[in-house]
Amino acid sequence: MRRRRCCWNTTSLAGGGWSGARGASPATRPTCIPLAQCRFLNSLGTIFSFISKDVVTKLQIMDQLRSGPQQEHYSSLQAMVAYEVGNQLVDLERRSRHPDSGCRTVLRLHRALRWLQLFLEGVRTSPEDARTSVLCTDSYNASLAAYHPWIIRRAVTVAFCALPTRKVFLESMNVGSSKQAVEMLDEALPFIERVYNISQKLYAEHALLDLP
Numbered sequence: 001m002r003r004r005r006c007c008w009n010t011t012s013l014a015g016g017g018w019s020g021a022r023g024a025s026p027a028t029r030p031t032c033i034p035l036a037q038c039r040f041l042n043s044l045g046t047i048f049s050f051i052s053k054d055v056v057t058k059l060q061i062m063d064q065l066r067s068g069p070q071q072e073h074y075s076s077l078q079a080m081v082a083y084e085v086g087n088q089l090v091d092l093e094r095r096s097r098h099p100d101s102g103c104r105t106v107l108r109l110h111r112a113l114r115w116l117q118l119f120l121e122g123v124r125t126s127p128e129d130a131r132t133s134v135l136c137t138d139s140y141n142a143s144l145a146a147y148h149p150w151i152i153r154r155a156v157t158v159a160f161c162a163l164p165t166r167k168v169f170l171e172s173m174n175v176g177s178s179k180q181a182v183e184m185l186d187e188a189l190p191f192i193e194r195v196y197n198i199s200q201k202l203y204a205e206h207a208l209l210d211l212p
Contacts, residue, residue: 051144055112061105074102077202085206094212103203104211110199115143117192123166124185132163 066074073083080102084090090103098104118139126135137160145153163169170178203209 051112051115055109058105058109061100062102065102065105077106077199080106081202081206081208085208090208091212092207103208106199107203107208107211110196110203111144111147113192113196113199115139117189117196118142120185120192121189123169124182124189126166128166130166132166132169133160135166136160136163 062074065071065080068074070083072079074080084098084101084103089098090101091098095104119136122135122139123130123132137157140153140156140160148156164172167178170181173181173184175181175184200209
């Protein structure tokens, strides 16, 4: 069977699309959550719209920074962090002067990616009779829940109860049978993990993981 090409990859903040930084090693290649995440979430229905809408908003902020007067400083994740931290363009203690800084915006995308990574890994490795609602709730509680107020946490965990069975969920990914969907996740998840780990390491080095 022909393997489907994985749409998850490390992508250029300045590329405006899917192209990676050619010739760059994984350690220095710029990273960002691709638009594929929004498309994937939207394909799963309105249950995930609260996340996909937020991702779209954050990507729009990054597009503005990438096309603005300081766009040369947003050609890579590393360049963005160096520029904003060096010029005190990041609010380290509270959202005040720079609520839409690139560092803060990408951190929100980074957290959303962690939730998706945990959830898809759970779906990939779980038995056929596993409840996706439980998998999704556990992944949410281990990632995004810590950053959401109680009312949102309550609303989304109730919404997760409407998720279909694992088999139906896998088939809704539109890559063929549930077996083919698992094979696609086998290929895609290492890319998601690499993107997450690169961003996590860089943000940890600059003490940016807890930006308000």
